[in-house]
Amino acid sequence: MASSSSDRPEFLNLPGKPDLSDFTRHKRARYRYTEHSSSDSSDAGIFLVSNVKFRVGAPPPQPLPAESGWSIACSKVQEALGTSLQVQAEIIAKAAGVEPLSVELLARFTPGCEPDARRPAVLIVAKWTEASPPIWDKIVKQTKKFVDMSTRAVSLEDVEVSVEMVAEELTLAKYLTPIPSSELTKKFSEDWPYIAEKCLDILDSYPSTKSRVTCLALFKLGFSQNFDENPSTVYISVDYESEESKWVPVIGEIQQLLHRYPYKLSVHMEHNTSGELYPEFHLINKPMTEGQRQAKRDLNYDPDRKYNKLVMLGEDVGPECYIEAAGSSDDRHLPGLGTLGCWIEMKTKKETQWTKYALTNYHVVRPAFSGFQLGMSDKNELATLEPVKDSDLWKVDLEGMDPGTPLKHADIEHPTRAKHCFAVQSLTEEINGNPNGPETPECRKHLKGIKSFFDNNEQHLGSIHWASGYTRRTGNNGRIDWALIKPTGTGVSRIGKNTLPTRADWHQKGYHDHKPRARGPGLLKQPPEHGLRSVPNGETLFKLGTSTGVTVGLFSHVKSMVKFAGDRHVEAHMGPQNPRCRYLSDEFMYIGHPDVRKHWFAKKGDSGSVVFDTEGRAVGLLFRGQMVQQVVDSHAYITPIEDVFEDIKDFAKGQITDIRIAED
Structure with a gap:
């Protein structure tokens, strides 16, 4: 549940070191291991083996993506055994006719997991061929037996060292770009929706993939930095309950389907989810590690930031409350944040003058409603739970809200407060670490100022007056995810402008050749006549998000079918007829520009950003994102701004008479 804004942690009001923690121990890492295909035994007993395309492991490794690093257990093994495990693994591989590209002792782990979940492994990288599965199976089993014998010989029975053999393809960077207009013919565009539906039919005909699809998309995907050389790929991601060992016939049947068309399409399937570009819920009563602090800095958490009265386009916004984990009033969490996309103006039957509202995503502001819950999932991970039934949030998720909705x-x-708490901790630690330093007086002054800002409730912006909820769709089955914040109280005097970044802002990020044509500082302009649908395929678009700042991306005309985990609880309330087509929505993709990979295109916290064209005209509202495995940048999903405005008016049932981008 949400706690009141006045119920602040003590450290926000008193000097001293705050107790603030990132919430990594509860991240939604996938701790389920891949299914086994065979077994064998060693000095340590029976062990299981997983054998899937490009990857064999004993015991079965966690699903991809996986990262490599180091751990305390790796140090113990290296100290006791030196490089003997790596040397013997290479000997075993060569004896089987395989020349390893590399053999290393390191820790393998799922991104976001705790340090104690890092499993030491002998990682063998080699070339994959169609003949590899039985050969690699033999290599892994023999190496695992040697590893277990060696660790037991030096009294390391409590340390299990895995053996994992992966194809070079799983170690290389991939590049993702839209299908170029030269290939996206009218016939191809007409055929794609039918091809996608047939792919879904095939996926639903196999138990291992039925109802498991999280994304079905079409784009260029491959290893070449000459992007035109990469194959046009039907990309399929499935949730982590789908068994990879059973994908072979599924992929085979889909590839047969694709061969019937003249577009030279390949298929790629992986575990993945499309998620919220929304920071997780950080525990506020434990100190952060240096790694956690750096993660915050990477999301543009800046302790030196000045707190301004006016709130501008691209600023961070979030619920004015803390979150309590279900069943524990002691574990309060920060609610995360999103981006103020822009200021809009509306006229209603009751308010005939232009009235300003801040536009962002609905999922950004959801934790502000009573009924929002954090708790332990059935996999013993802290996660966002379904709202309390019949609570305010439950009702808004299903029905949306307007000013007449009787809610708190x-x-x-x-x-x-997520960024504020980080600033308070960082500044306090800096002062305590160097109390007599030359910059300490200025640091103390800044800390006092930002704490006073919150103590006087000057951070208040407004309240949610209109919100889409989770069940609405566009006429083309696109998700609707918007909320309008009306400035209230002291927030009335905080209404800022839709000021676009200057040319200097783009140059500072290195976007010398890829920046808007409009010379700033100017204001965000009204959408073009046909909105996002008037934008050509492959056109460069721009955004300003609170986490990544100014970034550049390419627009794809080809829609993706996407499913999101965060709103699954509303699926049963969306009508009995073909719920798959209503819940699995069709979304436009906005892809990081391949020529400017210096900076991340979108990160958590960028949800709610308005996307604009080279003339500075609003064309879309960014609401979710996804990271394809091994791809060097992310992509995002955007709702056409014309669909957002149309849905706002439709939802209001005649109450709203006009709506536009704020012009001053």
Whole structure:
């Protein structure tokens, strides 16, 4: 449940070191291991083996993506055995006719997991061929037997060292770009929806993939930095309950389907999910590690930021409350944040003058409603739970809200307490670490100022007056995810402008050749006549998000079919007729520009950003994102701005008479 904004942690009001923690121990890492295909035995007993395309492991490794690093257990093994495990693994591989590209002792782990979940492994990288599965199976089993014998000989029975053999293809960077207009013919565009539906039919005909699809998309995907050389790929991601060992016939049947068309399409399937570009819920009563602090800095958490009165386009916004984990009033969490996309103006039958509202995503502000829950999932991970039934949030998820909805006010703030708490901790630690330093007086002054800002409730921006909820769709089955914040109280004097970045802002990020034509600082302009649908395929678009700042991407005309985990609880309430087509939505993709990979295109916290064209005209609202495995940058999903405005008016049932981008 949400706690009131006045119920602040003590450290926000008193000097001293705050107790603030990132919430990594509860991240939704996938701890389920891949299914086994065979077994064998060693000095340590029976062990299981997983054998899937490009990857063999004993015991079965966790699903991809996986990262490599180091751990305390690796140090113990290296100290006791030196490089003997790696040397013997290479000997075994060569004896089987395989020349390893590399053999290393390291820790393998799922991104976001705790350090104690890092499993030491002998990782063998080699070339994959169609003949590899039985040969690699033999190599892994023999190496595992040697590893277990060696660790037991030096009294390391409590340390299990895995053996994992992967294809070079799983270690190389991939590049993702839209299908170029030269290949996306009218016939191809007409055929794609039918091809996608047939792929879904095939996926639903196999138990291992039925109802498991999280994304079905079409784009160029491959290893070449000459992007035109990469194959046009039907990309399929499935959730982590789908068994990879049973994908072979599924992929085979889909590839047969694709061969019937003249577009030279390949298929790629992997475990993945499309998620919220929304920071997770950080525990506020434990100190952060240096790694956690760096992760915050990477999301543009800046302790030196000045707190301004006016709130501008691209600023961070979030719920003006803390979150309590279900069943524990002691574990309070920061609610995360998103981006104020832009200021809009509306006229209603009751308010005939232009009235300003801040536009962002609905999922950004959801934790502000009573009924929001954090708790332990059935996999013993802290996760966002379904709302309390019949609570305010339950009702808004299903029905949306307008000013007449009888709900408790859900207040929104800027700066957000997630960034504020980070600033307080960072500054306090800096002062305590160097109390007599030359910059300490200025640091103390800044800390006092930002704490006073929150103590006086100056961070208050407004309350949610209109929100889409989770069940609405566009006429083309696109998700609707918007919320309008009306400035209230002291927030009325905080209404800022839709000021676009200057040319200097783009140059500072290195976007010398890829920047808007409009010379700033100017204001965000009204959408073009046909909105996002008037934008050509492959056109360069721009955004300003609170986490990544100014970034550049390419627009794809080819829609993706996408499913999101965060709103699954509303699926049963979306009508009995073909719920797959209503819940699995069709979304436009906005892909990081391949020529400017210096900076991440979108990160958590960028949800709610408005996307604009080279003339500075609003064309879309960014609401979710996804990271394809091994791809060097992310992509995002955007709702056409014309669909957002149309849905706002439709939802209001005649109450709203006009709507536009704020012009001053």
